[in-house]
Amino acid sequence: QREIILQAMASALVIKHANLVHFAKQVPYLAPFMTCELFPALAYFSRFAILNIATDEVRAAKIRKDTDSLLFFNPDCPNGHYLLDVLNVCSRCTAQRLLVLSAFDKARSIAWGRPDTSQNGDRELVRNLKVNGASSNLVGLSLSDPS
Numbered sequence: 001q002r003e004i005i006l007q008a009m010a011s012a013l014v015i016k017h018a019n020l021v022h023f024a025k026q027v028p029y030l031a032p033f034m035t036c037e038l039f040p041a042l043a044y045f046s047r048f049a050i051l052n053i054a055t056d057e058v059r060a061a062k063i064r065k066d067t068d069s070l071l072f073f074n075p076d077c078p079n080g081h082y083l084l085d086v087l088n089v090c091s092r093c094t095a096q097r098l099l100v101l102s103a104f105d106k107a108r109s110i111a112w113g114r115p116d117t118s119q120n121g122d123r124e125l126v127r128n129l130k131v132n133g134a135s136s137n138l139v140g141l142s143l144s145d146p147s
Contacts (some may be wrong), residue, residue, distance in 0.1 A: 002027065006034055007112070010041045010089070017042055019051060024053045032062035039067050040093035069094040075101065102126055 009015070019039050024031040030055050039050060050067060054060035064071075069082065072088040078101055082089040106123045109116075119127045127138050 002030060003033065003037075006030075006037045010037045014043045015041045020050075021053055024066060025055075028059070029056055031059050032066060035063045036066040036089050039070060039090055058076070066090060073097065 015038055020035065020042065021032055023038070025109075035050060035053055050071065051060060051064055052139070054063050066088060067090045069084055070093055072106065073094050075097060078098060082094065084095045086092045086095060098136070102125045105125050109123055116123050118124050
């Protein structure tokens with residue numbers, strides 16, 4: 001039941017870092033799950049303060065592993081290689097942010113009359129996309145919650 005409440009909070013609320021720390025102290029065994037679920041809903045955060053939520057090394061390692069894609073994502077320079085698991089909330093959020101940035105750059109490229117430099121001739125900036133190991137493109141790709 002607590003997990004359902006956390007998922008609802010993540011989808012409906014904007015949360016402050018202090019709230020997340022408070023929640024994690026109240027229920028320490030849920031801290032890794034809570035951090036992964038609520039991290040994308042944080043309004044403003046210090047990237048690495050999120051790692052101090054756990055009270056022990058095992059939970060800290062789990063938080064680091066589950067949130068690393070979003071923790072190290074830099075929207076000002078999103079180029080790089082990403083291996084994302086859409087079952088993980090933070091990875092799915094990172095993928096959604098990449099898709100938004102790609103759509104924005106595609107629209108800007110068209111508006112400014114820039115030449116198409118995409119891999120597939122569709123002005124998409126995502127290259128070498130693989131879904132479940134098979135080559136794919138962004139057309140029809142859905143990142144809705146798979147659960």
